[in-house]
Amino acid sequence: MFKILLKKELAPSIKLFEFDAPLIARKAKPGQFVVLRINEEGERIPLTIADAKKDSGRLVIVFQEVGKSTKLLGTLNVGDAIIDLIGPLGKPSEIEKYGTVVCIGGGVGTPEIYPVARALKQAGNKVISIIGARSKNLLIMEPEMKSVSDELYITTDDGTYVKKGFVTDELKRLISEGVKIDCIFAVGPVIMMKAVTDVTRPYNIKTIVSLNPIMLDATGMCGVCRVEVGGETKFACVDGPEFDGHKVNFDLLVKRLRTYIKDEKESLDLFEKHSAECG
Amino acid sequence: MPKPLPNKIPMREQTPQERVKNFKEVPFGYTEEEAVIEAKRCLACKKPSCVAGCPVEIDIPGFVSRIAEKDFKGAIKVLKQKNVLPAICGRVCPQEDQCEKVCVLCKKMEPVAIGRLERFAADWEAKSGIVDMPEKKPATGKRVAVVGAGPAGLVFAGDLVQMGHEVTLFEALHKAGGVLVYGIPEFRLPKAIVQREVEYIERLGVKLMTSFVVGNTQTVDELLQEYDAVFLGTGAGLPWFMNLPGENYSGIYSANEYLVRSNLMKAYLFPQYDTPIVRGKRVATIGGGNVAMDSARTALRLGAEKSMIIYRRSKTEMPARIEEVHHAEEEGIQFEFLTLPVKYYGDENGWVKEMECLRMELGEPDASGRRRPINIPGSEFRIPADTVVVAIGQSPNPLIPQTTPDLQVGKHGNIIADEKTGKSTKKGVFAGGDIVTGAATVILAMGAGRIAAKSCDEYLKTGIW
Ligand SMILES: Cc1cc2nc3c(=O)[nH]c(=O)nc-3n(C[C@H](O)[C@H](O)[C@H](O)COP(=O)(O)OP(=O)(O)OC[C@H]3O[C@@H](n4cnc5c(N)ncnc54)[C@H](O)[C@@H]3O)c2cc1C
Ligand code: SF4
Ligand code: FES
Numbered sequence: 001m002f003k004i005l006l007k008k009e010l011a012p013s014i015k016l017f018e019f020d021a022p023l024i025a026r027k028a029k030p031g032q033f034v035v036l037r038i039n040e041e042g043e044r045i046p047l048t049i050a051d052a053k054k055d056s057g058r059l060v061i062v063f064q065e066v067g068k069s070t071k072l073l074g075t076l077n078v079g080d081a082i083i084d085l086i087g088p089l090g091k092p093s094e095i096e097k098y099g100t101v102v103c104i105g106g107g108v109g110t111p112e113i114y115p116v117a118r119a120l121k122q123a124g125n126k127v128i129s130i131i132g133a134r135s136k137n138l139l140i141m142e143p144e145m146k147s148v149s150d151e152l153y154i155t156t157d158d159g160t161y162v163k164k165g166f167v168t169d170e171l172k173r174l175i176s177e178g179v180k181i182d183c184i185f186a187v188g189p190v191i192m193m194k195a196v197t198d199v200t201r202p203y204n205i206k207t208i209v210s211l212n213p214i215m216l217d218a219t220g221m222c223g224v225c226r227v228e229v230g231g232e233t234k235f236a237c238v239d240g241p242e243f244d245g246h247k248v249n250f251d252l253l254v255k256r257l258r259t260y261i262k263d264e265k266e267s268l269d270l271f272e273k274h275s276a277e278c279g
Numbered sequence: 280m281p282k283p284l285p286n287k288i289p290m291r292e293q294t295p296q297e298r299v300k301n302f303k304e305v306p307f308g309y310t311e312e313e314a315v316i317e318a319k320r321c322l323a324c325k326k327p328s329c330v331a332g333c334p335v336e337i338d339i340p341g342f343v344s345r346i347a348e349k350d351f352k353g354a355i356k357v358l359k360q361k362n363v364l365p366a367i368c369g370r371v372c373p374q375e376d377q378c379e380k381v382c383v384l385c386k387k388m389e390p391v392a393i394g395r396l397e398r399f400a401a402d403w404e405a406k407s408g409i410v411d412m413p414e415k416k417p418a419t420g421k422r423v424a425v426v427g428a429g430p431a432g433l434v435f436a437g438d439l440v441q442m443g444h445e446v447t448l449f450e451a452l453h454k455a456g457g458v459l460v461y462g463i464p465e466f467r468l469p470k471a472i473v474q475r476e477v478e479y480i481e482r483l484g485v486k487l488m489t490s491f492v493v494g495n496t497q498t499v500d501e502l503l504q505e506y507d508a509v510f511l512g513t514g515a516g517l518p519w520f521m522n523l524p525g526e527n528y529s530g531i532y533s534a535n536e537y538l539v540r541s542n543l544m545k546a547y548l549f550p551q552y553d554t555p556i557v558r559g560k561r562v563a564t565i566g567g568g569n570v571a572m573d574s575a576r577t578a579l580r581l582g583a584e585k586s587m588i589i590y591r592r593s594k595t596e597m598p599a600r601i602e603e604v605h606h607a608e609e610e611g612i613q614f615e616f617l618t619l620p621v622k623y624y625g626d627e628n629g630w631v632k633e634m635e636c637l638r639m640e641l642g643e644p645d646a647s648g649r650r651r652p653i654n655i656p657g658s659e660f661r662i663p664a665d666t667v668v669v670a671i672g673q674s675p676n677p678l679i680p681q682t683t684p685d686l687q688v689g690k691h692g693n694i695i696a697d698e699k700t701g702k703s704t705k706k707g708v709f710a711g712g713d714i715v716t717g718a719a720t721v722i723l724a725m726g727a728g729r730i731a732a733k734s735c736d737e738y739l740k741t742g743i744w
Contacts, residue, residue: 023491023496023497024496027495027496027497037453041545041551041552041553042553043544043552043553043554044453044544044554068553069553083453084453084489084490085490086451086453086490086491086492086496087492087495087496088495088496089492089495216536216539216540216544216554217451217452217539219451219492219495219516219676219678220516220517220676220677220678221516221517221518221535221539221676222518222533222535222536222539223518223520223532223533223535223536224532224533224536226520226527228527233520233522233526233527238678252527252629255529255628255629256527256529256629258529258628258629259529259530259557260555260557263549263550263555264555266550267549267550267553267555270550
């Protein structure tokens with residue numbers, strides 16, 4: 001059992017949990033993820049590690065309530081426990097001294113890019129970060145990102161905070177202003193990551209994205225997480241989750257993510273009906 | 280002595296029409312009367328050939344004759360001397376290739392139903408509720424880590440804890456049992472039986488740590504700092520695909536995924552359980568082994584109108600247990616023999632729609648002794664399918680070799696270990712089961728666990744590698 005030690009609501013339907021998980025926290029590196037299972041009937045859901053506090057054995061995750069499982073997770077409170085927390089899984093980000101690095105986080109991709117940005121900063125890079133959200137109230141982790149970035153730019157789709165537009169607009173601006181970028185890490189919705197790679201491809205800027213296909217075991221034994229990178233099939237859970245964005249077949253990723261869309265809706269409807277009935 | 284009855288006493292089972300609508304076990308097992316009559320068919324040979332046919336050399340005439348005498352407790356005692364998981368082996372061993380194949384009765388009639396009798400004795404014990412706990416040797420103070428809770432790891436852990444060592448069993452998944460829980464379906468091996476065996480091992484004193492991925496949560500080298508020896512029984516969990524055009528369309532599963540969803544995650548009970556599975560109407564399963572039969576039969580139970588087995592050789596070459604092929608045929612699985620898929624076609628949403636195949640013919644025998652399939656040029660044809668399950672095999676999971684630099688592996692990624700001792704190329708590390716042999720059988724994995732346990736005990740006592 002893994003106990004929840006801290007719960008914070010970062011934005012409407014975006015929550016942060018700290019779990020008591022010393023074994024995983026001790027080993028976790030930026031870019032890795034965990035799989036969790038809430039209860040006996042629960043599915044195995046992968047979530048990126050937002051932070052790992054080695055001394056206190058705390059593992060931090062941030063998630064958006066979208067389907068049944070994340071909504072149910074959101075109803076848990078400090079003191080509650082989930083039955084399984086497995087990890088750290090996947091290959092860590094390749095942290096080295098690149099020079100100038102741009103870290104891009106969209107939506108709940110921001111907490112995922114945060115440990116990567118911090119490690120890149122510690123490795124001696126100049127870190128320029130761009131974070132974006134649909135609207136002001138959904139923008140999260142601004143202070144944290146600020147603390148690990150040399151420069152921080154912010155966009156909101158509706159213009160309710162700082163600059164109206166997409167993270168790619170800020171990226172284009174940096175490029176047009178002649179900022180020399182050695183490497184980009186982008187984490188966020190698939191369309192955002194695809195858009196980033198479309199911007200950087202003509203300039204041949206190394207662009208690393210973190211893929212979020214459907215996963216099951218997340219240890220390389222089922223293949224549901226297969227993605228196409230450079231025309232080759234890879235298992236994102238063990239070969240990734242980070243890949244060279246210019247080689248990723250995003251269209252395939254989008255299609256495969258829709259495999260269970262009907263079931264996910266059925267499961268969610270049932271959950272909401274039940275929640276409504278039980279108050 | 281009266282002449283034995285020519286045929287095995289049949290085992291009563293659910294009718295095919297009934298059972299394709301549920302996930303309950305197909306056969307019911309023998310009653311006491313049936314078991315006794317069947318056991319009396321055994322001639323109790325002085326030099327029993329069946330014993331040599333059993334990979335763990337169970338005293339077969341010994342346990343069968345006790346059943347004939349209605350000494351069921353005695354029978355289970357004899358079985359357990361060599362096989363700690365008889366309820367499982369009685370159900371899943373390929374007896375027709377092992378003990379029953381070499382039974383002397385085969386010369387004239389059907390062999391003794393050794394597997395059914397083994398299962399009977401084990402079920403009798405479980406029903407009686409009295410399971411004798413073995414004596415444990417005094418504590419040695421030595422600590423052993425076992426990685427992987429499949430048959431190899433369970434047997435190794437159970438043996439070592441009885442020898443007085445402190446044993447921790449690490450399992451990556453959230454449930455112990457290996458293929459027995461995630462692969463083999465409920466209708467063939469009820470999960471309650473596996474659970475019973477796992478609980479038994481825990482009662483013996485083995486500490487079980489599930490959801491612990493060795494290589495990630497801790498490496499083998501880190502384990503070696505805390506433990507005096509490590510056993511690797513991590514199985515052959517890496518699924519093979521065929522690298523065909525269109526293989527990543529939605530609706531195309533590896534057998535591992537299909538079976539893990541259905542068995543481990545209980546997707547057949549969705550939405551009561553959260554994990555979904557595609558309930559295809561026309562399901563094509565590629566392969567001819569147990570894994571393929573299990574997948575195709577699972578598809579039927581999930582509501583497929585048509586469940587097909589696509590196999591590139593002919594019926595005689597199929598490696599699946601005969602009983603499972605027979606059950607599959609009865610249930611209406613359609614077999615497309617001498618057929619090789621070469622390409623998939625999908626719809627605009629990226630869902631599989633059709634599979635293009637080639638017809639094959641059989642040529643000369645290959646390395647496995649089976650006739651090699653050769654494709655017939657120009658024989659392309661299409662099979663419509665909305666779900667495809669690729670069940671052509673699996674190889675060892677590379678996670679541990681990748682994170683344990685000085686562990687030697689063979690060219691198929693299998694860990695190299697001595698057959699007679701289970702010793703790997705790394706001091707203090709033993710290995711056995713599918714991770715060493717490649718995908719094989721439950722009984723062979725158990726046998727390997729037992730052999731390694733013996734030599735590990737030696738090593739712990741003497742310190743000599
Ligand atoms: C669908 C299916 C049907 C089968 N039917 C039959 C049959 O009818 N008869 C028969 O005799 N055989 C059958 N087999 C084969 C048989 O199940 C295997 O040969 C046997 O289970 C191998 O045992 P094992 O202990 O070596 O490995 P497994 O049973 O594979 O167990 C290995 C365990 O190790 C765990 N593990 C892997 N990596 C790690 C890690 N890094 N850290 C921690 N744990 C890890 C895995 O999660 C797994 O639980 C079947 C196999 C399948 C897939
Ligand atoms: S363990 Fe398997 S091979 Fe041995 S007697 Fe039992 S059924 Fe036959
Ligand atoms: S999630 Fe199963 S192999 Fe990646």
